[in-house]
Amino acid sequence: MIVGLRTFRVDESGLLLPLYSNLSWYDGPNTATCAPPTGERHGHAHAVPSPDCECGFYAYGSEAAANCNRHMRYVQAVVSCWGGVIAGTQGVRAEHARIDAIWLNPNVASWMHKRVAARYPSARMYADRQLMLAQHPPSALDCYEQAAPHRAAPRAGAAGLGAALLVLGVLPSTWLRQTALLWDAWLVATLAVSALVMWLLVGARAPGHRAAAFVTAGVLAWLLAPLFGPTGWLLRLPLLRGILVAAGGYLLTLRPGFFPVERSPKERAFCGVRA
Ligand SMILES: [Zn+2]
Numbered sequence: 244m245i246v247g248l249r250t251f252r253v254d255e256s257g258l259l260l261p262l263y264s265n266l267s268w269y270d271g272p273n274t275a276t277c278a279p280p281t282g283e284r285h286g287h288a289h290a291v292p293s294p295d296c297e298c299g300f301y302a303y304g305s306e307a308a309a310n311c312n313r314h315m316r317y318v319q320a321v322v323s324c325w326g327g328v329i330a331g332t333q334g335v336r337a338e339h340a341r342i343d344a345i346w347l348n349p350n351v352a353s354w355m356h357k358r359v360a361a362r363y364p365s366a367r368m369y370a371d372r373q374l375m376l377a378q379h380p381p382s383a384l385d386c387y388e389q390a391a392p393h394r395a396a397p398r399a400g401a402a403g404l405g406a407a408l409l410v411l412g413v414l415p416s417t418w419l420r421q422t423a424l425l426w427d428a429w430l431v432a433t434l435a436v437s438a439l440v441m442w443l444l445v446g447a448r449a450p451g452h453r454a455a456a457f458v459t460a461g462v463l464a465w466l467l468a469p470l471f472g473p474t475g476w477l478l479r480l481p482l483l484r485g486i487l488v489a490a491g492g493y494l495l496t497l498r499p500g501f502f503p504v505e506r507s508p509k510e511r512a513f514c515g516v517r518a
């Protein structure tokens with residue numbers, strides 16, 4: 244058994260859902276089927292997990308690796324993994340997994356805490372995160388790499404690049420055409436963003452790549468807007484709307500006592516089959 248750490252979304256009924264799938268986990272042993280978080284299914288039958296596919300139950304190998312996931316501030320679970328296991332530098336993908344222990348942010352409503360406990364009777368609920376990790380230490384595998392600490396420079400660079408893209412997309416097209424430097428920058432940015440959209444759709448396999456492609460397509464529309472004059476504002480609408488929704492959602496998380504609860508998904512299917 245390999246012990247790992249992961250996070251879940253919590254739905255109104257107390258079920259734990261992965262971040263990128265609406266297939267909730269069972270209490271006790273779960274068996275993965277080929278339903279990779281990217282939504283891609285390969286036509287061929289194969290053992291789960293497979294090096295060529297992204298399926299299997301995911302778990303981080305260490306607290307440091309897990310803490311890179313923002314959702315860890317709300318929900319943390321210790322999971323035991325067994326059967327077919329593929330280990331990477333940050334954690335594992337496994338064929339079978341079981342939730343051993345659950346910690347929920349103290350902001351969670353007590354009725355929600357009770358619902359989660361009732362859904363997962365064989366998992367131990369912890370109020371103290373450190374105590375949970377002390378009693379269920381994650382397995383230390385040789386292949387795990389020390390997670391690099393988050394540095395400010397790449398983030399500032401990304402923010403600067405994002406701001407530059409936004410500015411290029413609101414400049415009047417006459418400015419773009421008259422200034423060689425601006426025109427070149429616009430052309431390079433548009434080509435690069437187009438290539439990124441294509442890669443996210445076709446090449447990328449990381450969880451959430453479709454959502455990323457969708458957002459990037461919004462950026463592309465924004466960049467193309469100057470070519471269409473005043474009508475171009477229609478092309479800017481998707482990104483503007485996205486920015487407003489994201490800003491609103493972010494502000495909501497800053498509210499004291501915030502704890503995210505998902506609406507129960509329409510899809511009521513479970514992940515894998517009960518062992
Ligand atoms: Zn698969």
Ligand SMILES: [Zn+2]
Pocket residue numbers: 277284285286287289293295296297
């Ligand atoms: Zn496959």
